[in-house]
Amino acid sequence: MAKPRILSGIQTTGNLHLGNYLGAIRNWVGLQAEYDCFLFMADLHAVTVPHDPKVLAENTLKVAATYIACGIDPEESTIFVQSHLPEHSELAWLFNCITPLNWLERMIQFKEKAKKQGENVSIGLMDYPVLQAADILLYEPDIVPVGEDQKQHLELTRDIAGRLNYQFGTEKKPVLKVPEPLIRPDGARIMSLTDGTKKMSKSDPSEQSRIDITDSAQAITKKIKRAKTDPERGLEFDNPERPECNNLLGIYQLLSNQTKEAVAAECKDMGWGQFKPLLAETAVEALAPIQEKYTELMSDRTYLLQVLANGKEKAQAVATPTLKKIKAAMGFMQP
Ligand code: TYM
Numbered sequence: 001m002a003k004p005r006i007l008s009g010i011q012t013t014g015n016l017h018l019g020n021y022l023g024a025i026r027n028w029v030g031l032q033a034e035y036d037c038f039l040f041m042a043d044l045h046a047v048t049v050p051h052d053p054k055v056l057a058e059n060t061l062k063v064a065a066t067y068i069a070c071g072i073d074p075e076e077s078t079i080f081v082q083s084h085l086p087e088h089s090e091l092a093w094l095f096n097c098i099t100p101l102n103w104l105e106r107m108i109q110f111k112e113k114a115k116k117q118g119e120n121v122s123i124g125l126m127d128y129p130v131l132q133a134a135d136i137l138l139y140e141p142d143i144v145p146v147g148e149d150q151k152q153h154l155e156l157t158r159d160i161a162g163r164l165n166y167q168f169g170t171e172k173k174p175v176l177k178v179p180e181p182l183i184r185p186d187g188a189r190i191m192s193l194t195d196g197t198k199k200m201s202k203s204d205p206s207e208q209s210r211i212d213i214t215d216s217a218q219a220i221t222k223k224i225k226r227a228k229t230d231p232e233r234g235l236e237f238d239n240p241e242r243p244e245c246n247n248l249l250g251i252y253q254l255l256s257n258q259t260k261e262a263v264a265a266e267c268k269d270m271g272w273g274q275f276k277p278l279l280a281e282t283a284v285e286a287l288a289p290i291q292e293k294y295t296e297l298m299s300d301r302t303y304l305l306q307v308l309a310n311g312k313e314k315a316q317a318v319a320t321p322t323l324k325k326i327k328a329a330m331g332f333m334q335p
Contacts, residue, residue, distance in 0.1 A: 006031055007141035007179075009040040009082065011202075012059040013051070015212040016066050018283075019200040022187035022254050023147030029071035031145060037077035038139050038315060039067055044082050044089065044131060048124040049117060064304055066213055069294035080311030082135065087319040091134035092127070094326060095160050098167060099130050103159065108152055116203070133157040138319040140177040148188040149199060154181040168329040175329045176322075187254050193227040196243030214291055217284045224248075224280040235267040235275055252279045255286040 008028060010020055028037060041063045043056060060081055067079055082088050104110065104126050114121045124131075129152075136144055136157050144154055158178050165174035192198045192209040200210045211220055228244050237246050237260060252275075253263040267275060297304060328334075 003034065003036040004142040005038065005139060006035040006143055006145060007038045007040075007136055007139045008145050009042040009045075009135060010063055011042045012046040012056065012063050013049075014059065014202045015214055016063065017190075017200055017202060017210040017212050018251060019147065019190035019210070020202075021070060021213055022190050022251070024145065025067060025070045025072070026187070026254075027145045027182070027184055028067075028077075032071075032073065032076055035142075037072070038080070038141065038318070039072060039077055040080045040082050040135070040311075040315070042082050042132075042135070045128060048122060048128050049113065050120065061301070061304055062298070064308060065294050065297040066290075068297055068304075068307070069290045070213070074307040074311070078311050078314040079307055080315040081308055084308070084312045085138075085316055085319055087138055087316070087323045088131065088134050091138055091323055091326065092131040094330065095130045095133055095164075096127065098163050099133075099160055103156060104129060107156070109149070113203075129153045129156045130160070133160045136179060137161055137176050138322045139315075140318075140322060141179045142177075143180050143182045145182040145184070147190075148183055151181060151183060154179075164326070164329075168326075168331075175326060186250070186260075190251060191243065191247040193223055195228065196245075196247045211283065213287060214294060215287070217288075220283050220287070221277075221280040224276050224283065227276070229272045229276075233269075233271050235270050235272075237264055248275070248279060252282060255279075256282045 006028065008024060010016065010024065016025075028039060031037065041060045043060050046056065046059070064079055064081075068074060072079060107126075107129055110126055110128065113125055117125065132153050133156060136154075137160070144157075146154065161176045161178045164176060165178070169175040190200045192200050192204060193211070194206055194209045198204075198209075202210070204210060208223055208226060211223055215223070227248065229248075230242055230244060232242065232245070235245055235249055236242065237249055239245065249263055249267060252267075253260055256263070258266075270278075
């Protein structure tokens with residue numbers, strides 16, 4: 001029997017950070033054996049805000065190398081570049097024509113990002129979740145593993161699939177399968193090191209706010225040393241008055257592969273002076289093998305390009321027939 005399918009992706013804007021790793025990639029790695037995984041670099045999404053053409057291609061390659069370095073096996077999973085398959089943009093157009101504008105106006109990420117762009121908000125930024133729906137539905141995945149911040153976009157994807165099925169399918173024969181989001185509670189929301197109430201984000205202007213997967217041991221140690229804390233002694237999870245404490249303990253728990261209970265017991269009498277060096281050491285140790293593999297991969301471009309060429313072919317074998325099926329349901333003339 002065919003394995004159930006997963007689809008997910010990451011934007012190619014800048015370096016990936018601990019939030020991307022703990023909220024997304026690490027979960028994909030864990031699901032790889034049981035699921036047929038389609039994992040891509042969202043480079044079309046990366047141009048929805050002003051971008052530098054000199055680094056776009058390089059960033060795409062870096063994200064691919066990061067996936068593999070973190071444990072995605074290109075022999076087992078399909079790794080591909082979004083812009084290499086015109087099917088994504090074409091389906092986004094078709095979905096544009098069945099998606100009510102007010103569904104997009106409600107999107108929290110659009111509102112937040114639009115605020116930062118001032119006068120320069122592109123139509124692409126607003127349309128971003130429709131492209132994301134196309135990314136997902138082209139592969140008719142069973143589940144879409146993401147961090148908490150993508151929840152609303154996945155609800156929209158399900159709404160678009162439902163609308164397509166309602167307008168152009170029948171109850172017995174829907175056009176598309178409606179996927180389920182998978183948001184693991186642990187790691188779903190890694191917060192900023194400078195403000196425990198804000199999520200860790202690539203677009204935060206302060207580098208101090210995040211730990212990048214490729215940060216040096218010195219940089220990691222320095223960032224953790226400077227991370228915002230509170231004056232209390234004794235560390236605890238889930239105290240709403242202590243968001244930074246909850247976040248740093250959560251990061252420690254995931255990177256040291258322990259249960260929440262074990263970490264709570266280990267740290268309950270610790271002060272920050274004892275905990276921060278422990279966290280720094282754990283983070284450096286957890287990221288070292290990933291960084292080593294990443295450097296190796298980035299020096300073998302031929303291999304990476306081959307992985308992406310194979311990925312494109314495998315992705316297209318699924319995406320092309322799905323697009324064809326949707327166009328047929330919508331009544332387009334066959335060429
Ligand atoms: P992006 O590139 O912002 O983030 C990639 C993945 O990392 C997760 N993530 C986090 N998880 C926990 N804590 C954080 N601080 C944190 N920051 C990011 C995100 O939830 C995501 O899973 N729109 C998507 C990319 C995309 C996509 C798709 C994802 C495009 N098409 C189709 C899934 C399916 C995005 O911008 O993710």
